Amino acid sequence: MELMETQRVPSGFARLLRHRGLPLFSVMGIRIVADYSWFLIAALIAGSLSMGWFPSVLPDRSLLQYISLGLITAFFFFASVLVHELAHSIVAVLHGIPVRKITLFLFGGVAEISREPGDPSTELKVALAGPAVSAVLAAAFWGAVILTGLRSGRPAAQLSFLYLAIANTFLLAFNLLPGLPLDGGRVLRAIIWRVTGSLKRATYIASMTGQALAGVMIILGLFTILFARQIVTGLWLIFIALFLRQAAEASYRQVTMKRALRGATVGDAMTRDVVTVSPAITLAALVDEHFLHHHFICYPVVEGDHALGFVSIKDVKHIPRDRWSETHVGDVLTPLSDDNTLTSTDGIPAAMRKLAASGSGRLPVVDHGRLVGMVTRGDIMRNLEIRSDLAP
Ligand SMILES: [Zn+2]
Numbered sequence: 052m053e054l055m056e057t058q059r060v061p062s063g064f065a066r067l068l069r070h071r072g073l074p075l076f077s078v079m080g081i082r083i084v085a086d087y088s089w090f091l092i093a094a095l096i097a098g099s100l101s102m103g104w105f106p107s108v109l110p111d112r113s114l115l116q117y118i119s120l121g122l123i124t125a126f127f128f129f130a131s132v133l134v135h136e137l138a139h140s141i142v143a144v145l146h147g148i149p150v151r152k153i154t155l156f157l158f159g160g161v162a163e164i165s166r167e168p169g170d171p172s173t174e175l176k177v178a179l180a181g182p183a184v185s186a187v188l189a190a191a192f193w194g195a196v197i198l199t200g201l202r203s204g205r206p207a208a209q210l211s212f213l214y215l216a217i218a219n220t221f222l223l224a225f226n227l228l229p230g231l232p233l234d235g236g237r238v239l240r241a242i243i244w245r246v247t248g249s250l251k252r253a254t255y256i257a258s259m260t261g262q263a264l265a266g267v268m269i270i271l272g273l274f275t276i277l278f279a280r281q282i283v284t285g286l287w288l289i290f291i292a293l294f295l296r297q298a299a300e301a302s303y304r305q306v307t308m309k310r311a312l313r314g315a316t317v318g319d320a321m322t323r324d325v326v327t328v329s330p331a332i333t334l335a336a337l338v339d340e341h342f343l344h345h346h347f348i349c350y351p352v353v354e355g356d357h358a359l360g361f362v363s364i365k366d367v368k369h370i371p372r373d374r375w376s377e378t379h380v381g382d383v384l385t386p387l388s389d390d391n392t393l394t395s396t397d398g399i400p401a402a403m404r405k406l407a408a409s410g411s412g413r414l415p416v417v418d419h420g421r422l423v424g425m426v427t428r429g430d431i432m433r434n435l436e437i438r439s440d441l442a443p
Pocket residue numbers: 053054056135136139181182226234
């Protein structure tokens with residue numbers, strides 16, 4: 052089941068997509084990766100086909116036959132999911148939008164398209180490419196069901212085609228539901244975008260319908276558990292709905308953040324009144340008067356007008372405690388370098404990268420050797436929130 056194509060989903064279930072997985076192969080420079088969570092769903096589907104579906108619709112065959120039918124059918128099912136994602140990706144690439152990779156994971160497939168399409172008609176084409184391919188596959192498998200039905204004596208092949216026909220029809224229908232992050236949501240967004248001329252507004256509406264759809268799915272899941280007593284199916288619906296809800300929210304946040312990022316600099320986001328320390332004070336004084344007194348874990352070290360470096364709890368921790376009263380901040384400080392300082396004119400994306408790479412969460416802002424402020428991820432996020440609220 053294919054669920055979403057967005058650049059980045061910040062939290063929750065979608066963490067599944069990050070950093071883990073087995074690279075399979077590449078198509079047109081697009082890496083195909085199987086996330087470890089995918090092996091679970093692959094085993095579940097292959098297992099339920101081999102042990103449940105085929106034995107129930109095709110009695111009196113050997114276990115080996117059931118297993119091979121299950122594996123072959125599951126293979127073509129996942130190939131269908133992959134081809135759907137490839138269709139989105141290839142159309143994106145043909146329109147100059149790079150696609151890094153396609154990940155198969157617990158809830159289906161996701162193409163990591165590097166940026167939002169620049170205009171509504173490209174958005175529409177990328178969004179419709181996947182469902183178009185699923186429609187062709189569904190038609191082909193339904194055709195195969197009919198053809199194998201005409202030739203008697205091939206019930207196994209016919210049942211396999213039947214499963215794939217139903218699965219692709221379901222993929223098509225589900226993906227066309229009109230809410231983000233589903234393809235139908237992107238179609239809806241493209242249409243509203245064209246009509247209103249506002250990507251932000253279009254994303255907002257498609258994100259809201261996506262969240263509403265997720266809400267309906269959660270209610271359906273609860274009904275399935277309470278009234279149909281299908282606990283596994285109900286929980287599965289609820290999990291997918293939670294994932295969809297989060298991704299729908301994230302799509303909107305992503306668009307507003309990107310807008311807010313335009314032209315924003317470190318100087319806009321930084322804190323200007325900064326508690327600094329002198330290189331001459333001892334670590335004992337630093338701990339008592341700063342770490343335990345203010346709540347920061349990292350301080351810029353300044354002598355006169357000149358920024359020397361910064362000192363953090365990490366720098367102090369590897370000095371034995373009995374030497375804190377004779378060791379000075381100047382002896383342990385981390386000197387300033389290009390990697391651990393920002394300037395007030397730096398852009399926000401570069402600042403976020405440096406903050407992440409430094410691991411300190413808080414970096415000094417230095418203009419021409421003078422400390423002008425400090426900036427944290429929190430400062431940047433708050434500034435972006437305000438900017439995105441004010442944006443049209
Ligand atoms: Zn799709």
